[in-house]
Amino acid sequence: MTSASIHPASGPARRTVVAAGAAGLALALTACGGSGSDTSGAVEDGGTGDGAPGGGTGGGALAATADIPEGGGKVFADRKVVVTQPAPGEFKAFSAVCTHQGCAVKSVADGLIHCPCHNSAFSIADGSVRGGPAREPLPAVPITVSGDSVRLA
Numbered sequence: 001m002t003s004a005s006i007h008p009a010s011g012p013a014r015r016t017v018v019a020a021g022a023a024g025l026a027l028a029l030t031a032c033g034g035s036g037s038d039t040s041g042a043v044e045d046g047g048t049g050d051g052a053p054g055g056g057t058g059g060g061a062l063a064a065t066a067d068i069p070e071g072g073g074k075v076f077a078d079r080k081v082v083v084t085q086p087a088p089g090e091f092k093a094f095s096a097v098c099t100h101q102g103c104a105v106k107s108v109a110d111g112l113i114h115c116p117c118h119n120s121a122f123s124i125a126d127g128s129v130r131g132g133p134a135r136e137p138l139p140a141v142p143i144t145v146s147g148d149s150v151r152l153a
Contacts, residue, residue: 060152065091065145073108073124080104081141082113083150084124091145093152094127094138105138113138 062083068074068091073084075096082096082105094113096105103117112130113122120132127138142153 062093062143062150062152065148065150068150071111071124073113075105075108075113077104079152081152082108082138083143084108084113086111086123086125091143091150092125092127093141093143093150094122095141096138098134099129099136099138100132100134 060079062076062079062081063074065085068083068085070085070088073082075082077096080096081093083091083093085091097103098105098115098117098120100115100118100120103115105113105115105122107114107116108124111124113124113127115121115132115134118133120134121130122128122134122138123130127140129135129137144151144153
């Protein structure tokens with residue numbers, strides 16, 4: 001008997017099973033990421049960064065000051081930054097990564113930054129914890145406001 005005449009029992013090859021498993025995992029992870037749509041009145045926007053707060057670009061323009069609502073804010077998901085305006089003309093920025101388990105915050109409403117994963121809430125004024133399981137505040141991200149533009153510092 002030669003090795004060419006030996007055939008395994010019917011069934012998929014190991015490579016086929018591994019490839020199918022990897023594809024299924026990728027699909028499952030994509031499904032957990034959310035669609036970017038939000039019915040809570042949240043404002044979410046993308047950026048061009050590399051995933052770190054500010055995208056590692058420094059000085060990158062995020063938005064016009066008019067785009068950040070007074071008493072609210074805007075999440076820049078791709079930059080992992082949330083910019084708020086707690087008082088007229090006062091702009092703050094925080095990491096958009098929840099300090100509880102690393103989920104992305106998704107909305108800003110009623111003076112709070114909300115994480116959808118476990119309902120943690122943070123102050124738009126200083127990033128402090130206002131509710132939920134998070135125990136640490138959102139870290140501040142340096143920004144500059146020049147004219148009508150909000151930029152990463």
